[in-house]
Amino acid sequence: MRIEIAQQAFGSAGWREMVGLRTRVLRDPLGLAYSEAQLAEECTQVHLALRVEGALAGTLLLLLPDRSGIAKLRQMAVAPAWSGQGFGRRLVLHGEGVLRDAGARAVRLSARETAIGFYERLGYAAEGPVYREVTLPHRLMRKSL
Numbered sequence: 432m433r434i435e436i437a438q439q440a441f442g443s444a445g446w447r448e449m450v451g452l453r454t455r456v457l458r459d460p461l462g463l464a465y466s467e468a469q470l471a472e473e474c475t476q477v478h479l480a481l482r483v484e485g486a487l488a489g490t491l492l493l494l495l496p497d498r499s500g501i502a503k504l505r506q507m508a509v510a511p512a513w514s515g516q517g518f519g520r521r522l523v524l525h526g527e528g529v530l531r532d533a534g535a536r537a538v539r540l541s542a543r544e545t546a547i548g549f550y551e552r553l554g555y556a557a558e559g560p561v562y563r564e565v566t567l568p569h570r571l572m573r574k575s576l
């Protein structure tokens with residue numbers, strides 16, 4: 432099985448395909464959509480696409496480290512047909528490598544409560560209270576690199 436993880440340039444055809452997968456996995460089930468303004472804010476973020484035999488199977492976005500070395504992961508999504516096969520884990524580990532190379536010393540993310548166990552297996556720890564984001568309960572999670 433040919434598995435590749437590649438960065439897709441903001442605004443490219445690959446990026447648009449990623450927005451389609453993210454919409455299907457992360458927004459449609461909630462009855463929500465991305466606004467043009469939300470997508471425009473992503474122009475400084477790193478867009479990682481995982482492809483299996485050329486077909487888009489997963490997405491992950493990276494916010495490069497700030498001055499204190501804190502980076503962020505967001506928009507983690509694996510297509511249902513490909514879930515449970517280690518692709519989410521591969522994407523996170525790859526993203527952490529990119530961020531480490533960019534000087535990150537720690538990574539933060541906002542996890543849906545239903546995904547906390549996934550991130551815990553990757554070494555992330557939840558901190559602080561539960562809060563609501565895109566209609567769902569979330570917690571902040573953090574990992575030192």
Ligand SMILES: CC(C)(COP(=O)(O)OP(=O)(O)OC[C@H]1O[C@@H](n2cnc3c(N)ncnc32)[C@H](O)[C@@H]1OP(=O)(O)O)[C@@H](O)C(=O)NCCC(=O)NCCS
Nearest residue numbers: 507508509514515516517518519520542543545546548549
């Ligand atoms: C959560 C998600 C990204 C996981 O991706 P995946 O490719 O299915 O996960 P993997 O196969 O890489 O799983 C890695 C490990 O985490 C575990 N795991 C996966 N999803 C889990 C979950 N929701 N809760 C607890 N553990 C989970 C797996 O069992 C596996 O465990 P192992 O270490 O014993 O092998 C994916 O299911 C998804 O896109 N869900 C819908 C969108 C979503 O919730 N995104 C996260 C928003 S914060």
